[in-house]
Amino acid sequence: MKDQTSGTGNTARGHVLVHDPTLRDGHHAVRHQLTAAQLRAYAEAADAAGIPVVEVGHGNGLGASSLQAGRARLSDDEMLSVVREALPRSRMGVFMLPGWGTVHDLRRAVAHGADVVRIGTHCTEGDLAERHLGLLREEGVEAHGVLLMSHMASPAQLADQCGRVVEYGAQGVGILDSAGHYLPADVTARVAAMRAAVDVPLMFHGHNNLGMAVANSVAAAEAGADILDACARGFGAGAGNTQLEVLVPVLERMGFRTGIDLYGVLDAADIAERELMPRPPSIDSVGIVSGLAGVFSGFKTRVLDVSRREGVDPRDVFFELGERQAVAGQEDLIVDVALALRHRAGDGFVDRTGDGSPAAQGVRAG
Structure with a gap:
């Protein structure tokens, strides 16, 4: 050895x-x-x-x-x-x-x-x-x-x-x-x-x-x-x-x-x-947000897929999941969150630079 x-x-x-x-x-x-x-x-x-x-x-x-x-x-x-x-x-x-x-x-x-x-x-x-x-x-x-x-x-x-x-x-x-x-x-x-x-x-x-x-x-x-x-x-x-x-x-x-x-x-x-892998894991922007929000890492692929389909920011999805204290096994919640964010965006609710945004709430909570 x-x-x-x-x-x-x-x-x-x-x-x-x-x-x-x-x-x-x-x-x-x-x-x-x-x-x-x-x-x-x-x-x-x-x-x-x-x-x-x-x-x-x-x-x-x-x-x-x-x-x-x-x-x-x-x-x-x-x-x-x-x-x-x-x-x-x-x-x-x-x-x-x-x-x-x-x-x-x-x-x-x-x-x-x-x-x-x-x-x-x-x-x-x-x-x-x-x-x-x-x-x-x-x-x-x-x-x-x-x-x-x-x-x-x-x-x-x-x-x-x-x-x-x-x-x-x-x-x-x-x-x-x-x-x-x-x-x-x-x-x-x-x-x-x-x-x-x-x-x-x-x-x-x-x-x-x-x-x-x-x-x-x-x-x-x-x-x-x-x-x-x-x-x-x-x-x-x-x-x-x-x-x-x-x-x-x-x-x-x-x-x-x-x-x-x-x-x-x-x-x-x-x-x-x-x-085994197309490339080694890396700490990308979404991964950082997932960690800050305290959301199960295994959600990443699903969050990216759903966010792309619904036209919302995956970072907002992760912070909102963190607010809802989502846990492994609640993958269906990802769709609910993405739809809710899309609806809010349509109403002009989401402001990623303001204190009331899901992202800002998540940073404070993290």
Whole structure:
């Protein structure tokens, strides 16, 4: 393994488990159209690099392939089968949102050899994971409960939710910065509160809308997080996720151990850029607004499509969605907002430079 800490003088600070959702979160960026060959190519490279957990599936998780969330090129069964075969060393992870996926979907994933299963809920609705976490424990699978859109809850609320999820059987808990809204101090406060409330592994999943994903992930590790998510080239929804091949050497330089080979993870990132994506994610204007507004990054493609069709500014759509506290799974709300903005524009309501505009309201709220 290439030495990543040479010359830093840092002493070991403990182990951080890196969880790689490139083949799940990245699906958002390509309308869930990855092929079997693409899944296999990246999974093999990730396995060769020693990445501990490789997550696969539709961007919204098991059972989510649909007209509303986007139809995937491959079925869940096909994706899981291909990736499982490509991971002789790494564990395979899957993700599910109750309401999209069902108990039937969980059982099929377990049958395909899923090692780590995450059940996601809105940040204040951990109770929705109780039944599914119980089932997974009965199946003998490592089960985690993760809280989405976590910027919408206080540190104390998140700590309380994590405690409940552990009572339901979660062997790990964590938060997703689903909108890329956090700054490092926000992450530190939340992870510290959660660490004081539970003694199971803690996870943090960052998005890069404001360019803070690696810094936020480092803040999480320093505050006590044991598991960090990161994707090759940041491949993920909206402005992308924490960039895997950057995070790993940064952690190692700081004295954290990841067990991931530097050259291997760099090679995997090169393969991801060449094979999976038309171009790496970037922090564009819409992505910044999405982060400021605190809106789920996975809405980006849908917001752009609907805004173009209705002739409205997608930035206004994002700020209005933020005002309405839209969450993942409410994709239909995008159409309602765009139609409302078009109507207001027809009445001369929208003034993007005035204090009363949706954009101005969103900046203040952000």
